[in-house]
Amino acid sequence: MTDILIILLGTTMLYVSSVSRIEAYVKMLAVQGFLLFFLVLVGVRGMSWLNISFLVFETLIVKGIVIPYFLLTVIRRNETPREIEPYISQFYSLLVASAIFVFGFVAAFWAARNGSAIRPLYFGVSIVMIIMSLFLIVNRKRIITHILCYMMLENGIFLLSLSVANELPMLVNIGVLLDLFVAIYLFAIFFNKINDIYDGSHVDVLTELKD
């Protein structure tokens, strides 16, 4: 069951790297939130009640519903064009994505053989999610896709932290979630401002400051 969920998470990243509509990104973000929620539910054994309820809140409510909905309203408010406008074509994008997958799994099996108690699938897919988000960030022109890919990066990191047996203290968990939430909120505020002040929302407009 866990394996299927993780493979589905990896598939969302492949899907994201090949679609060209921004709404698809937001939908995949919500899907990732729900998949992470199910992963938490499946793997709860040995956790404290407090921690479980916090994780459920974090994945289902924040990552699955609140943030995608919030970003969707931001997109609608700014009437952003639908296309994401990549620097390289979808085909090559997908090709790179596959290469990242290969790398992720090689890294995971290497890590597992190094005597660490990690689960290769967990570890591999989270590495893939992290690297692929970084790749998508540098390969997309629109600022809104940068925000969406940042969320995917955070999801990848969350998956990685699930693969670790050690629980973080509650205070830290709350702090991490609060940071994430405020970051997304600020991103949206500044994104709105950039949209209002500049014509368009490409990163190309942000080239005034240089030496």
Added chain:
Amino acid sequence: MISLVIVLPLVVGLTTLALRNRLVNRVALIGSSLLFMCIAVLQWLGIDWTWLPDWLVMYFKFDGIGLFFFSIMAIVLVGVAFYSLFYFKEHSLKARQESVYIAEILAFVVAMAGVILATNLALLWVFIEATTLTSALLIYFEKKKSSLEATWKYIYICSVGIALAFVGIIMLSIGSESIGSLFLADLYGHASEINPVWLKLSFAFLFVGLGTKIGVAPIHAWLPDAHSEAPSPVSALLSGTLLNSAFLGLLRVQEILIRANLQTFSNVILILTGFLSLLVSAVYMLRVKNYKRMLAYSSVENMGIMFIGIGLGQPGLFAAMLQTLAHSLSKTSLFLTSGNILHDYGTKKIDEVRGLLKKDPVTGWIWIASFLSIVGIPPFPIFFSKFFIIRAFWLDGESWLAIVFFLFIVIVTFGMGSAVFKMAFGESGGDSVKSARPSVYAYTPQIALLIILVIVGLNMPQQVHELLDRAAAFLSNNPGIWARAAGK
């Protein structure tokens, strides 16, 4: 005491937001900065108390190096607080804007204090991310088009960088499964049990993440933009304290590697990035057109020097700590003075500022003195820290690196000096009338900082020496790369 540092400024900030009264604003800002100073002094004297619940107390602690960084922050904050009074007047801010500014400054300061005092690596991460979020609004405070660009780059680049640092923390907890805790004390105590492969991997990620925040090359992209577009007191706070607090985070990680006997790995990375930062700042220093950006590149250079000092291990530690102290105070003075120049000339372009000494003599002399301080002309303390680093290279038998280091700092000094002197001398063009004396707050903080620097440089008081020694003792088990190779 810790509760005062973490909780009180937040309460004060919220109060100013609620009241929006000019008098309350001023009392809040100056009072909080003096409170930080008092706490630093009480800690020097060894007086401490707390009324936080036990489960919270274990997350925060003053240790030797933390106290050192906290003291620097307190000094810079007092200077910035007084200068802000001039900033308010100059920009004729409304009471509401002042309240917002003060609340943001206080939140930013709390986040930095959290980084300095945190005893848990993951909590330290939370506070570092919080410094990004709280300072972003400050950088955008003047609401100009260019500051929007700077803010976006700052918040986005730093958030992604810090996210990678969290990957590093997770990797550390994979490698330290037997320890089962991310409290620094536990990690230090059981460092030898951590799997070395995972520890190195996690250091690489943490280095990229924290390095982004520290602003070393090649991950310094946000730094010149944010420093040049923020209001001058905020630039001073960014350069004088924010970079330091992220630097302290990296030092705490470096200590884990030292305890695990992997310091050669991290020393090499530190020295390489240190030299790369020197190279980048030397190149840009010669072509930069904006004096606030020039100061920002100087920060990149100084962070590089601090990295080299740490990477050199035991022989360079004291120099790195002295450099940290002197850089923060000098750079605060420079950035605050750049606010005066901006006030006098209304431009940030080096070419449009001439005859500063005639137009505004006090600002002109402070500008020159602060420049002499930052490039390390005796009697200013940076002379000694650079000298100690060159000496450490020499003693390690790496005289060619000492020469390269010296060459870089000469280029930086030349580049910065030619701009500073061009601005200070000459005729001030159109209106050679002396500008109206802005306000006593526009000068006193810088003069006070420079006096402190001269005292430290000429005859270091025993207390300061002790503070530096206690800070340098933190990483002192690191013999450095070459000493290790030679089996000394």
